[in-house]
Amino acid sequence: MLLFVAALGSFGCRGVEYHQKQRFSNAIMLFDPDGSEIHFLQKTYYSREGSAGGIGATAGGGCGCY
Amino acid sequence: MLLKNWPLTFALVLLAGLTILVPGSLFAWQEKNAEEVLESSQNPAFSSEAGHGSVSFGLNYYGNGDNGDGNPFLDETLTDLEPVIIFDYNVTDRFSINGTLSYDYVSSASIDRLENLGYQSGATGDYYYGASLGGAYKLNPDLRLGGNLSFSTEYDYNSIGLGGFVARDLNNKNTTLKLNVNAFQDSIDIIRWNGIQNEGTDDRTTLSLTGNWYQIITPSTHSEFGISATHQTGFLETAYNFAVIEDPDEDMISTQWRLDQYVNGHIEQEELPDTRTRGSIFGRVRTSLSPSTSVEMGGRLYADSWGISSVTIEPRLYQWLIEDKLSARLRYRFYAQTAADDYSDHFNLVTPEFRTQDSDLGDFNANGAGLKFSWYFSKTLRFDISGDYIQRSDGIDQVLGAVGFNWSF
Numbered sequence: 001m002l003l004f005v006a007a008l009g010s011f012g013c014r015g016v017e018y019h020q021k022q023r024f025s026n027a028i029m030l031f032d033p034d035g036s037e038i039h040f041l042q043k044t045y046y047s048r049e050g051s052a053g054g055i056g057a058t059a060g061g062g063c064g065c066y
Numbered sequence: 067m068l069l070k071n072w073p074l075t076f077a078l079v080l081l082a083g084l085t086i087l088v089p090g091s092l093f094a095w096q097e098k099n100a101e102e103v104l105e106s107s108q109n110p111a112f113s114s115e116a117g118h119g120s121v122s123f124g125l126n127y128y129g130n131g132d133n134g135d136g137n138p139f140l141d142e143t144l145t146d147l148e149p150v151i152i153f154d155y156n157v158t159d160r161f162s163i164n165g166t167l168s169y170d171y172v173s174s175a176s177i178d179r180l181e182n183l184g185y186q187s188g189a190t191g192d193y194y195y196g197a198s199l200g201g202a203y204k205l206n207p208d209l210r211l212g213g214n215l216s217f218s219t220e221y222d223y224n225s226i227g228l229g230g231f232v233a234r235d236l237n238n239k240n241t242t243l244k245l246n247v248n249a250f251q252d253s254i255d256i257i258r259w260n261g262i263q264n265e266g267t268d269d270r271t272t273l274s275l276t277g278n279w280y281q282i283i284t285p286s287t288h289s290e291f292g293i294s295a296t297h298q299t300g301f302l303e304t305a306y307n308f309a310v311i312e313d314p315d316e317d318m319i320s321t322q323w324r325l326d327q328y329v330n331g332h333i334e335q336e337e338l339p340d341t342r343t344r345g346s347i348f349g350r351v352r353t354s355l356s357p358s359t360s361v362e363m364g365g366r367l368y369a370d371s372w373g374i375s376s377v378t379i380e381p382r383l384y385q386w387l388i389e390d391k392l393s394a395r396l397r398y399r400f401y402a403q404t405a406a407d408d409y410s411d412h413f414n415l416v417t418p419e420f421r422t423q424d425s426d427l428g429d430f431n432a433n434g435a436g437l438k439f440s441w442y443f444s445k446t447l448r449f450d451i452s453g454d455y456i457q458r459s460d461g462i463d464q465v466l467g468a469v470g471f472n473w474s475f
Contacts, residue, residue, distance in 0.1 A: 020285035028384035036124025
């Protein structure tokens with residue numbers, strides 16, 4: 001895992017220039033454009049699984065849920 | 067050792083994170099860079115200019131059945147209907163606010179059971195109101211600070227939360243490091259499985275620290291990785307959960323809410339440790355195969371001090387069906403967890419100090435698949451509709467559905 005992350009870091013350090021970033025403005029490349037969905041999935045997973053936390057999620061607290 | 071001295075560890079990690087993220091040029095405000103100018107001209111949704119923002123409305127549905135393979139003594143059938151409104155607004159070029167309002171209506175077999183017992187109880191939370199308000203301030207083009215305050219209330223559960231973050235862009239905005247801190251102070255009215263509520267209230271405290279690393283890897287691939295640590299103390303069991311202690315020498319009892327279940331034994335309330343430390347690492351990588359197709363691979367590893375460990379793998383496919391008008395997302399999610407140390411689906415003869423029959427703390431795996439369509443009426447108005455089906459190995463199969471609008475201005 002650490003090697004993988006280190007590899008990614010080395011790629012990133014090469015630097016993608018501004019004019020090369022056009023694809024990231026494409027709607028299908030956006031991370032988390034739907035806040036309602038994040039809110040819903042976070043609550044569902046928190047309520048129905050023994051683990052919690054991760055992308056866009058708080059790991060516990062704030063909800064008795066079901 | 068680290069878990070034992072968690073407050074000190076937490077403070078050191080927080081201090082280290084702030085030292086890395088907050089540079090000497092803390093208040094060196096600069097004019098908007100070329101990238102942000104282009105973003106705001108292409109789509110108001112990306113704009114950080116004053117007066118712009120977005121409003122989202124969603125209506126979410128959750129339902130699960132129960133074939134009896136999970137908790138053998140409880141019908142866990144449940145449905146939840148949740149409208150939610152989310153907004154954000156740029157008050158100035160540097161300062162923005164955001165908020166969430168949500169309501170849940172929950173109906174479940176266990177609520178019906180309590181009503182049948184003659185007690186007016188919402189012990190499983192037959193409604194939920196939640197609200198949060200946050201703000202973010204851009205100290206300079208590469209550094210943002212923010213915070214939020216949240217409240218929620220249920221019939222037997224109240225919560226107040228406080229959060230904050232600092233985010234720093236590096237490497238010509240190819241890298242963003244973000245540190246989030248969240249704390250919740252919750253209050254639980256203790257209403258037991260049989261409707262009795264003579265134990266007053268108890269508290270639950272949650273402190274969570276999450277580090278995120280966003281990285282643009284190539285002109286067509288970007289990624290996000292994170293690590294999260296959470297510590298909880300207080301009343302961590304679910305007040306209305308129970309455990310059936312089976313003993314052939316005791317009288318036969320009916321667990322009432324699953325009428326075909328008659329056992330010899332007695333019922334005890336759920337008991338679980340009053341501390342829990344959770345840790346997880348997670349990440350995802352998305353790449354653009356062409357202007358109309360993207361794929362993503364995401365995953366997470368999790369472990370906690372209650373003995374639960376889990377793995378999540380989630381590949382996704384994004385496809386424009388009609389260029390700039392209609393997109394589809396197909397996703398698959400595999401999730402598997404081990405049981406908590408104190409979980410058993412059957413307790414025989416002895417009553418352990420800690421015990422739970424909550425199937426969500428048991429071992430199971432889940433396979434979920436979902437489809438989502440997004441229709442772009444214009445660059446500023448989007449309609450979403452999605453559905454997911456999750457098949458769980460313990461029979462708690464789930465259906466998720468959602469519709470929503472997003473308007474950027």
